Amino acid sequence: MSITTPFRHPPYCPNPGCDSHENTVVWRFVKKGFYLRDRRPYRVQRYRCCSCGRYFSSQTFSPSYWLRRGDLLESTFHRLVSCSCFRQIARETGVSHSTIRRLSDRLGRHCLLFHERMRPKACPEEPLVLDGLRSFEHSQYWPMDLNLLVGESYFVYGFNDAELRRSGTMRPAQKEKRRVLEKRFGKPDPRATEKQVEELLDRIVPEGGQVALRSDEHRAYPRAMSRLLDRSFVHEQTSSKESRTPASPLFPANHTDLLVRHSSANHKRETVAFSKRRLSALLRLAIWVVWRNYLKDRSENRGAGPPAQALGITGRPLRVKEILAQRLFPEREGITGWLRECYFGRIPTRAIERCVAHEASYAV
Ligand SMILES: [Zn+2]
CATH class of the missing domain: 3.30.420 (Nucleotidyltransferase; domain 5)
Known part of the structure; x- marks a missing residue:
């Protein structure tokens, strides 16, 4: 199934410790009620894996999983490659700048895996x-x-x-x-x-x-x-x-x-929007790389298509909605080495003594 269309049914168990996370040949799950939200999607179906018993929902397979303002992911993606800093985006959307930083990190991790899946x-x-x-x-x-x-x-x-x-x-x-x-x-x-x-x-x-x-x-x-x-x-x-x-x-x-x-606002000369952590710059660069490779045309005037189209990876420019169609799981993508360290936030900044890594149990 294409990576750019959302799943209609749960495709695999989201639990990385479950046999059915990667091998879905004999996977079974059952519906277990639903819950209502005040944002789209308003009704979220819940499920239970018959192999490991883990509960999950249709939201588990969306990149906006466990985000209160997941609706801002798409617009934040555009803003981050349009030279806005976190506080400027936060003022426009009426949320705090730390919310935008978390969305940027989530997008960066997603784009890291997206590019790794797509690149030759x-x-x-x-x-x-x-x-x-x-x-x-x-x-x-x-x-x-x-x-x-x-x-x-x-x-x-x-x-x-x-x-x-x-x-x-x-x-x-x-x-x-x-x-x-x-x-x-x-x-x-x-x-x-x-x-x-x-x-x-x-x-x-x-x-x-x-x-x-x-x-x-x-x-x-x-x-x-x-x-x-x-x-x-x-x-x-x-x-x-x-x-x-x-x-x-x-x-x-x-x-x-x-x-x-x-x-990118963080790489302008003499800016106050510079990255406070190298990790943050890397995750923002991952977003930029996905935008450059799969969305941004090689020529503004001639309409030559993005670089991925020139290499035959995609048939046309992708849209941000398509980039964010499916949540990607690090264990399924099999990332190792530097990519893994970057994904899990284990790239420390020397001048900050306690650098927070990405250690969430479910919202990986
Ligand atoms: Zn399971």
Whole structure:
């Protein structure tokens, strides 16, 4: 069944510990009454799984599961890729900014799984461009790179994060503040970029795959590639100082950077809407990636269709309603490694001592 249409009947048991969560060949469930709500859907059918006895409802299979304002998911999606910050969205919709933050996190987790389900699992045939989008979390003392792997079709295959040490010109007082902060919270791993680029390439390029990879002259990239012995990369480097025109081999990545900054309030220069946690930036980026790959046209004037259409993944641009048609469960999608850590919120921000992870029992 297509991922873009809502389920008419419960498709599997929502309990990840139940045999019928993944294997539905002999699954049985029974109707167990209903309850009424003051928002759509007004009548929610309840069910019970005959294998494990878990109660659930028709709402269990919607991304708005257990949300009081699930009706705001679709409009929040649009706002988050239209450069609004949480408080601006909250003022428009009359809810608190923490509600919008929770909706953003829910959308981000959903989009992480949605993209993982949809992206090609075979070795990409088009040349890929690797680049790091520089931003920061918490304060300018904690910079980070968002590593992006983009195809010539502008399809964003994947992304992850790398913590960086603040560098560049600093006043003596700023150097002293960096020293105090690093003494208290520790320094980021100097090889973070190398390790994270290795993780990203390992995830996107399957074993035995061969890809043409373009990048700037970042020294960590060749080191990351050399650690992946079972893949082969034809690496072409271009200086990042060269003009960023459409003729540049790095244009797909440069254009992606431009569009991320254009549409995400948290990555604008000199903004007060910067991400306070790297995790939040990553989940927002997941929403942006889904919008870019499956909704946003490659050309505003020519109507060429989104990148996923160019790759034959979808036949037409998707709508947000279709993206949010079905709830996706992490255990069924089988995410591992960095994706799993990101999904469950286990990417800590150094300067925040108690980072809350995503540890809900049911609303995963
Ligand atoms: Zn069950």
